[in-house]
Amino acid sequence: MDPLLYLGALEVLFLVWIKGKGLEYVIMHQRWIFVCIFLLPSSVISDVRAWIIFKMCSATSESEIFRTAKLRVECFHISNIFQVVRVEPLANMGQVTALLNSIGWTLPVLPELDDLTVGGLVMGTGIESSSHIYGLFQHICAAFELVLADGSLDRCTEKENSDLFYAVLWSCGTLGFLVAADIRIIPAQKWVKLCYEPVCGLDAICEKFAEESANKENQFVEGLQYSQDEAVIMTGTMTDHAETDKTNCIVAVEYIPLRHYYHRHTRSIFWELQNFKHFFLLLLYSFYFSGLNEYPIIHPFYLF
Ligand SMILES: Cc1cc2nc3c(=O)[nH]c(=O)nc-3n(C[C@H](O)[C@H](O)[C@H](O)COP(=O)(O)OP(=O)(O)OC[C@H]3O[C@@H](n4cnc5c(N)ncnc54)[C@H](O)[C@@H]3O)c2cc1C
Structure with a gap:
C-alpha cells in the first residue's frame, strides 16, 4: 500500500483514539506523544536556528581574542583576585559555557537556560543557584559599553560614568543599546x-x-x-x-x-511548552472546528 495511505490510516486511528479517550486524558496521561511528535522536533529546529545565528558572525577577527560567531570573548587579567571576559550582548548562556568551561573558566552566576543572552540578563536580570554567594547577574558585571541615543559610544564602570553603570541594570534597553559587557569569571572544575x-x-x-x-x-x-x-x-x-x-x-x-548541571532545566517540558503553545492552540482549534472536539471553545485556554 502507498506509504501515504499508511500514514493517513495511522492518523485516523490516532484521532479516533483521542476522541475515545478524551483530549484532556491524553494530554495529562500520555504526554510522551506530544513530546516525541512535537516538542523534540521543535527543539531540534530551535537548535538549528541558534546554530545559523551563531554562524552569522559580525565581529572582526583579532588574533588574541577567542571568538565564535556572535560570541567574542577576551580574557584578560584585572587583579590577583578575579578575571574578566568581554562578551557581545547576543552571546547566550549555552555559548558562554561551551567556550568558557572548555578552557577551565565559568561565570560565577550562570542562569541555566541556554537561550538567555548577556544583553537580556544585564537589561533584565538573572539569578542562579550560586546567587547566595555572588548575587544577581548584574553583580558580576564590571563594565558596560553602550551606544546612547545621541550616537555616542560610552563605557561605564563602578567608578567611571557610575550613574550610567547603575542605571543600565533593569532598564530594559530604555537608556541605550548595549554592545559589550565585561563580566567577572572564576575557575571551573569538571x-x-x-x-x-x-x-x-x-x-x-x-x-x-x-x-x-x-x-x-x-x-x-x-x-x-x-x-x-x-x-x-x-x-x-x-x-x-x-x-x-x-x-x-x-x-x-x-x-x-x-x-550538564548548569543547563539542567533547559529542556524541561515546562519551559518547552511555552514555545509550543501557539502551535498547540492551533491544533486544538483545528480539532474544534473539524467537529472532533466536543469541548466549548474557551476550554483550551484552561490548559495553559
Ligand atoms: C521561560 C523563562 C525562564 C526563565 N528562567 C530563568 C532562569 O532560570 N534564571 C534567570 O535568572 N532568569 C530566568 N528568566 C528571566 C530571564 O533571565 C529574563 O527575562 C531575561 O531578561 C531574559 O533574557 P533574554 O536574553 O531572553 O532577553 P530579552 O527578553 O530578549 O530582553 C530582555 C530585555 O533586555 C533588553 N535588551 C536585550 N538585549 C539588549 C541590548 N543589547 N541592548 C539593550 N537592551 C537589550 C530587551 O529590549 C528587553 O527589554 C526566565 C524567563 C523566562 C521567560
Whole structure:
C-alpha cells in the first residue's frame, strides 16, 4: 500500500483514539506523544536556528581574542583576585559555557537556560543557584559599553560614568543599546557533586534552605518544592574528581558534569511548552472546528 495511505490510516486511528479517550486524558496521561511528535522536533529546529545565528558572525577577527560567531570573548587579567571576559550582548548562556568551561573558566552566576543572552540578563536580570554567594547577574558585571541615543559610544564602570553603570541594570534597553559587557569569571572544575536531601514541613524546608544558603562552602543551593510540605534541597560543590559509581545516577549524592548541571532545566517540558503553545492552540482549534472536539471553545485556554 502507498506509504501515504499508511500514514493517513495511522492518523485516523490516532484521532479516533483521542476522541475515545478524551483530549484532556491524553494530554495529562500520555504526554510522551506530544513530546516525541512535537516538542523534540521543535527543539531540534530551535537548535538549528541558534546554530545559523551563531554562524552569522559580525565581529572582526583579532588574533588574541577567542571568538565564535556572535560570541567574542577576551580574557584578560584585572587583579590577583578575579578575571574578566568581554562578551557581545547576543552571546547566550549555552555559548558562554561551551567556550568558557572548555578552557577551565565559568561565570560565577550562570542562569541555566541556554537561550538567555548577556544583553537580556544585564537589561533584565538573572539569578542562579550560586546567587547566595555572588548575587544577581548584574553583580558580576564590571563594565558596560553602550551606544546612547545621541550616537555616542560610552563605557561605564563602578567608578567611571557610575550613574550610567547603575542605571543600565533593569532598564530594559530604555537608556541605550548595549554592545559589550565585561563580566567577572572564576575557575571551573569538571564536575558538580550534588547532594539531595528530602525535607518535610514548610518551616523545616525554609529553615534548611536558609541554613544551606548561609553555608558558603555550598557553591550551589537549590530547592524543588513538590507540595506545600515536601521539598528536596540540593547543595552542590565543584570538583575535578568524581566517584565513578555515582556519576549521573540519582541517589543521595551524585556527580554531574559541570555544563550538564548548569543547563539542567533547559529542556524541561515546562519551559518547552511555552514555545509550543501557539502551535498547540492551533491544533486544538483545528480539532474544534473539524467537529472532533466536543469541548466549548474557551476550554483550551484552561490548559495553559
Ligand atoms: C521561560 C523563562 C525562564 C526563565 N528562567 C530563568 C532562569 O532560570 N534564571 C534567570 O535568572 N532568569 C530566568 N528568566 C528571566 C530571564 O533571565 C529574563 O527575562 C531575561 O531578561 C531574559 O533574557 P533574554 O536574553 O531572553 O532577553 P530579552 O527578553 O530578549 O530582553 C530582555 C530585555 O533586555 C533588553 N535588551 C536585550 N538585549 C539588549 C541590548 N543589547 N541592548 C539593550 N537592551 C537589550 C530587551 O529590549 C528587553 O527589554 C526566565 C524567563 C523566562 C521567560
